[in-house]
Amino acid sequence: MTVSASIAVGSHVWVEDSEEAWLDGEVVEVNGEEIKVVCTSGKTVVASVSNAYPKDPEAPPDGVDDMTKLAYLHEPGVLQNLRSRYDKNEIYTYTGNILIAVNPFQRLPHLYNNNMMEHYKGIALGELSPHPFAIADAAYRQMINEGISQSILVSGESGAGKTESTKMLMHYLAFMGGRAAGEGRSVEQQVLESTPVLEAFGNAKTLRNNNSSRFGKFVELQFNDRGKISGAAIRTYLLERSRVCQVSDPERNYHCFYMLCAAPAEDIEKYKVGNPRMFHYLNQSNCYELDGVDDSKEYLSTRRAMDVVGIIVAAILHLGNIEFAKVSDSDASQPKDDQSQFHLKTAAELLMCNERSLEDSLCKRVIVTRDETITKSLDPDAAAVSRDAFAKIVYSRLFDWLVC
Numbered sequence: 001m002t003v004s005a006s007i008a009v010g011s012h013v014w015v016e017d018s019e020e021a022w023l024d025g026e027v028v029e030v031n032g033e034e035i036k037v038v039c040t041s042g043k044t045v046v047a048s049v050s051n052a053y054p055k056d057p058e059a060p061p062d063g064v065d066d067m068t069k070l071a072y073l074h075e076p077g078v079l080q081n082l083r084s085r086y087d088k089n090e091i092y093t094y095t096g097n098i099l100i101a102v103n104p105f106q107r108l109p110h111l112y113n114n115n116m117m118e119h120y121k122g123i124a125l126g127e128l129s130p131h132p133f134a135i136a137d138a139a140y141r142q143m144i145n146e147g148i149s150q151s152i153l154v155s156g157e158s159g160a161g162k163t164e165s166t167k168m169l170m171h172y173l174a175f176m177g178g179r180a181a182g183e184g185r186s187v188e189q190q191v192l193e194s195t196p197v198l199e200a201f202g203n204a205k206t207l208r209n210n211n212s213s214r215f216g217k218f219v220e221l222q223f224n225d226r227g228k229i230s231g232a233a234i235r236t237y238l239l240e241r242s243r244v245c246q247v248s249d250p251e252r253n254y255h256c257f258y259m260l261c262a263a264p265a266e267d268i269e270k271y272k273v274g275n276p277r278m279f280h281y282l283n284q285s286n287c288y289e290l291d292g293v294d295d296s297k298e299y300l301s302t303r304r305a306m307d308v309v310g311i312i313v314a315a316i317l318h319l320g321n322i323e324f325a326k327v328s329d330s331d332a333s334q335p336k337d338d339q340s341q342f343h344l345k346t347a348a349e350l351l352m353c354n355e356r357s358l359e360d361s362l363c364k365r366v367i368v369t370r371d372e373t374i375t376k377s378l379d380p381d382a383a384a385v386s387r388d389a390f391a392k393i394v395y396s397r398l399f400d401w402l403v404c
């Protein structure tokens with residue numbers, strides 16, 4: 001952008017600041033490539049002309065709901081507009097037909113109730129305040145009117161609010177295309193109800209987000225020619241497998257492991273689990289609990305899924321506790337002690353496989369060539385790597401199976 005020509009004494013500008021990101025002010029001196037700016041904050045700064053951006057002194061103080069209305073669509077202009085609106089609890093802003101959402105980090109239930117959905121029904125984009133319902137409505141109407149499939153792309157950095165925004169979009173589409181009450185459990189209900197299970201197995205606490213989705217998701221809703229939902233499919237991509245075996249402080253492994261450890265007594269006994277601190281795959285980080293989340297309640301809410309796959313989740317925890325030691329006078333390895341033998345036995349029982357075969361699969365590598373099959377013993381380090389690889393593959397298959 002060539003702004004230098006338009007900057008003179010008296011111009012209103014934005015200049016970059018290492019602490020505040022951007023400062024606005026008035027130019028009081030121009031010395032070749034350098035300008036002196038008296039900022040609204042009271043600070044006086046000297047900046048290079050190439051780092052200054054013009055500011056619209058007539059921009060409305062509360063911001064504009066569509067940023068294409070801004071006189072200058074540059075970084076400080078966009079950030080200032082989003083901030084002015086955020087300060088008034090307006091978390092949504094358009095840029096043309098793109099919706100920008102700023103995470104409010106607080107519940108704003110008045111924005112998402114049924115009245116709001118009624119409100120946005122059939123209204124052209126831009127006529128009402130920016131909202132995910134308006135985006136969903138525009139897509140729905142375009143699909144009905146033109147008979148063409150529509151997609152809505154939700155993107156942003158971790159913790160930005162993609163999952164929450166996607167839920168709003170799905171709620172609206174379910175509202176528009178759902179069945180009348182009393183017609184039984186509908187497809188859209190099933191899709192919305194699948195969220196807690198997907199989150200239990202695919203979400204974890206990270207530095208940025210206590211409930212971060214560690215996978216990509218493509219949700220497809222199919223509609224019939226009357227605009228009613230007739231089917232749905234969820235495809236997931238690239239689950240972060242390494243988290244199953246490696247967790248850095250203060251993050252957590254996938255929620256389901258902690259939920260299983262907080263199960264009712266009869267399940268704790270069945271799976272031979274208990275305190276999460278005793279499992280290697282969980283105790284690499286000191287974070288076990290999440291503020292405002294009761295893992296035992298979460299366990300009960302996903303009990304149907306846990307009854308089916310709890311066995312595998314528990315087996316993975318036991319696998320992680322198998323340590324290996326060298327067999328004397330050889331390169332081979334074996335479970336290190338009675339503790340490791342116990343976890344191997346438990347994992348084998350839960351996976352319903354032969355204990356000896358499981359041990360061999362961890363401590364040996366089988367190489368099949370055209371002429372022969374070679375079995376090579378692994379040293380303790382290699383056996384631990386093979387154990388982790390096995391745990392990761394079992395977990396990711398489990399996740400894929402749950403999604404299907």
Ligand SMILES: Nc1ncnc2c1ncn2[C@@H]1O[C@H](COP(=O)(O)OP(=O)(O)OP(=O)(O)O)[C@@H](O)[C@H]1O
Nearest residue numbers: 103105106107158159160161162163164209212213
């Ligand atoms: N519209 C909203 N209203 C209230 N809270 C929100 C909203 N959007 C986000 N949040 C809060 O921010 C948290 C993080 O949001 P979310 O999980 O949607 O982020 P994300 O972009 O999907 O992150 P990741 O990529 O890590 O999965 C939510 O758990 C919620 O507490």
